[in-house]
């Protein structure tokens with residue numbers, strides 16, 4: 001809704017499972033790096049960040065989707081298709097970045113692509129995982 005100029009993932013988007021929160025923060029900091037380069041530089045820096053974002057996104061969605069299946073989450077199909085939609089949008093956004101300045105659309109992209117998804121969809125998922133006994137504080141050590 002509002003125009004964000006976030007320097008950290010807002011605390012309300014720490015939704016309660018440490019490893020998932022860490023992955024969201026990683027995605028968010030990549031988007032923030034993108035925001036910091038787009039108006040000044042083009043080409044290499046933007047492409048490098050988008051490539052990293054693509055990789056981290058694949059990893060993150062795979063983790064969520066795997067947990068959904070393993071724990072028989074009833075909304076798995078809907079959540080997976082939302083991920084596919086976000087992946088398509090990232091692809092379109094990356095293509096636009098090849099020959100246009102993307103700084104204008106970046107805030108909206110971050111809002112829609114990451115923040116709204118976390119707030120509306122991942123929050124449900126996390127509540128379900130917690131109800132199934134997933135450890136909320138287990139996290140990789142090398143972060």
Ligand SMILES: [Fe+2]
Pocket residue numbers: 024060064118122
């Ligand atoms: Fe997520």
Ligand SMILES: [Fe+2]
Pocket residue numbers: 064079083117121122
């Ligand atoms: Fe998700």
